[in-house]
Amino acid sequence: MIVELLKSQPEIALFTSLALGYLIGSIRFGPISLGGVCGTLIVALLLGQTGARIAPDLKNIAFALFIFALGFTGGPQFFANIGKGWRYGLLSIVEIVSVMTLVMIAVVLMKLDAGTAAGLLAGAATESAVIGTASEAIARLGISPEAVGTLQAHIVTAYSVSYLFGLITIVLFTSQVAPLILRVNLRDEAARLFRKLGGDGVLDEGQRLALPPLVGRAFRAGPAAGIQVAQFEARFGNNITVERVLREQRQIDADGQLVLQSGDVVFIAGRRESMVDASASLGEEVSGEGFTKLLAQRVDVMLTRRDADGLTLAQMRERASAQAGRGIYVSAITRLDTTVPALPGTVVRRGDVLTLLGAPSDVKRGAQRLGYVIQQTTKTDFVYLGLGVLVGMLIGRFGLKVGGVSLVLGTGGGCLLSGLLFGWARSHFPVVGSLPSAAAQVLKDFGLATFIAAVGLSAGPDAIKLVREYGLALPLAGILMVLIPGLLSLWIGRMFLKLEAPMLLGAIAGQQCSTPAISALVGVTGNSTPVIGYTITYALSNILLPLMGPVVVGLAAKFG
Template sequence: MKDWLTDLFNSVEGLVLFVCLALGFALGKIKFWKISLGGVAGTLIVAIFVGMMGVTLNSQVKNIAFALFIFTLGYMSGPSFFASLNKHSLKYGIFTIVEVVTILVVVGLATAILNLDQGTAAGLLAGGATESAVVGTATDAIAKLDLPADQIKTLQGNVGTAYSISYIMGLITIVLFTSQFAPAIMRVNLREEAAKLWEKLGGGSDAEGGATSALPDLVGRAHEVTFATGKTVGQVEAALGESIAIERVRRAGANLDVTSGTRLAAGDVVLLHGRREQLIDGYSVIGPERAGIEGMNVDLDVQEVVLTAPGYGGKTLGDIRASIPQEERHGVFLSGISRMDHNLPVQNGTQINQGDTLRFTGAKRDLASFVPRVGFVIDPSVKMDVIFIAIGVILGMLIGKIEIPLGSIPLSLGTGGGCLLSGLLFGWLRARNPKHGQYHPAAAQVVKDLGLATFICAVGLSSGPQAVDLIKQYGFSLPIAGILVTLIPASISLFVGWKLMKLPAPLTLGAVAGQQCSTPAATAVQQAAGNTTPLMSYTIVYALSNVVLPLLGPIVVALTGAIS
């Protein structure tokens, strides 16, 4: 059976990749208690076992996949990364600093105590930090060592095996620590603390991602004019509140051209659109509600806009609303905010950064006049600007070829570090000049997931032959080291955020999850908190750590090489 499978994989080029992807992502969906490994870790585990059969993946496929993944990672992180370099957000940089310094110290100590080789140490750091990109930057650095080819191959294989072991332990540790153990250590009820913070931000509803509220914030109502006879549209809107708009007025079976000065007459039917809580007074201000009025329906448009306008980044949503006159945002409603693919609370206290994606709802004419002053609209019909992206990857690969001697080690960023930096640059350029470089978030997510999973599959296949030997050599010491690499930085950051910075519990735990770039941990904290307040700090720290941690690959190879 084994020989037959080996022959099949070797005779059908690329078959092993998709077998590992299918089985790996299926394994990654299985939940152990409340934790699932995810498709990338699942693919690595499957690939290691398949690799024991002596099957490998073309090295060019591996390099291309990693280049696409790491460039996309930098591209999508670029606007948020640079936006986080402001006075308010930079204080969260302490969490990334704690992560980087502590994790290097812990890995260095583990190298000295356990006599780890450079590949195993790099895999331990990548898995303990739950940052898959380090696997690529570290294997790039190992390939440049002045060692025999077979030794380099062994070290690169050890990266994948050590990563798979420490990643599993690190993932379980960070999820349990942030969502269960840390709130107990802090002696707080996380759900109550999150509710207090939510109220402080401005309150309101918080439907989970993908859910539709039974009582949506934005609604439409039709009222017959009785009490508002003789009043203008502007006067009625002012009486109801700034978060409503009269979209249509129907008189004697015909629709009028509506302006703020349009005067209402008895028997007119007006169509209101706005926040539910402010439309409740529609009867007392205008007159009785009516339903099923022919010709009164208005199609509202929804546009996703990337914030690029100067002067808004770093401010709270409430400050931005106050700075824009009501007449300039008439009929336009902010219905969603996302950063790094995570939804943030649509509350007055939420800080908005350059590069955030804002979702606006309103009539097309209102959106057309308002949106250009905020940013550029994401065109859903354009998925990716291949020319712009390909040039960015080319530049990244060339940057990765630059070498700086560090003692006897030729230190370079490699393909991973080079493409990460070029991705940051091109993402920033895209935010500055939105006419070029369209990369729809959905398309970017597919490229990231497929690129990383393909690369990890190749690493796992090459790790398979020596996986058993590495596990026998270190035994339980490697999983324990993986736990410590995750737990020690997280514990220090918990103390710093909670005791020294005096951050609210949801923000502290969100930042701890962010320094690990752990989406499962962020999800667990959000579920424990009962709302999305932890994501406010998570997205800032995630943007910083997501850029800094991959650069540790060459550093840990050089560091552990000097120690050993």
């Protein structure tokens, strides 16, 4: 009865796969969890034995939305990191070249078909989007529908097997094995790097400062009487700002030309360490009850200025004039929906979201100079979204032949490129194309999970046949396709690129597109310094690896 129900109403199988898959994927084994996508695939493969199938049109629509949203959100960071992030970007190239070479070696030695080869690439590189781009490429090989279905089933089966072992390998390699090879104490190295970048302490993951880095305090001017505000602020590196002065029961908005007088009650905001140094030069601290309507504003700003790209936060403050940078503080940096530590030595990139904190007038001035304010909206511009997906489908129809190998981007590759361009355009012309981050995340999560569930259901009994045919060869290949690129990147990054260990290991987790690996790494280091390297390689590999799907299919079809 259940089998007939699933066959007659496949939507039940779809949502069962999503619900149970994400439940299974949330179970943690130490630092490792399968994740919702892999969990969904496992459940879908099991339910696929009942004969339940999802219409191909739904599968194609879901994947088109996912891959466009992936490109849209990664577009600004992708283009920002192509040039100035070349040291980390080189590691993504190492990943692409080495993993493609290993896949082709496996094709020749193990006589892999195009589907199994593509699934091995997707699983070992932990990049689920390869499944979609490779599936489309297989459909264009000019073979029978039955053969197409078999090869597409081989993709998801090889993916599910190699993904599990690849995931475990990259998590253990970055957090445990690589530090032993480098002979470093990763926690001590991360603490040292944190201080080098301008941090004054190290937080364990999940903790917050009881003493916030940005504070406001009120003092009665004593030793500071007779000093001009601009001179006083410059004495402490402009890391504090005299916001307002209470003089004879009258409040004065302080500017750089104001001269402090004895008895003034001065309200100062700024960085805590500078505030501590400045307090001795001010006088007695008071409650500041006389100040009214003293507001602090927090605004998220997309950085678009070319001359700020590649600078550290400290360099940005040094290059700004005293008036332009006055009263503006960066309290957080968000890159690819990941929080990067906002330390003086942190390098910013175009496309970063800077959280500015300060008086409303100061924050407004800073936002105008740095980029544009991200409006907190829940509305999606469906004109922009629909046009972007349509352009992607048109791009996907174009292809070429290289050495007898037919390469066609397909809807997946086309929508990925379209998403990149539309996301980049949105970051430069923010008046159109609203796609809130929450909406984009839903498109990515639901689109990919639905696509994966559909291909998992269609795999059916072919999955079991493939596992029996190759046995332990696929898991072993998945492990080697993680270890060899990881070791190469470790050697190149340390010996030639001279990267700091925490950021190098974060970059290796990013080139592998592994969120569990960076989570484990942050837990081991005790702070978020590895995220700085992770975001750059993740942005590049997340775009380049899916484009390799059609390449693997074409090469494997010719040489396999």
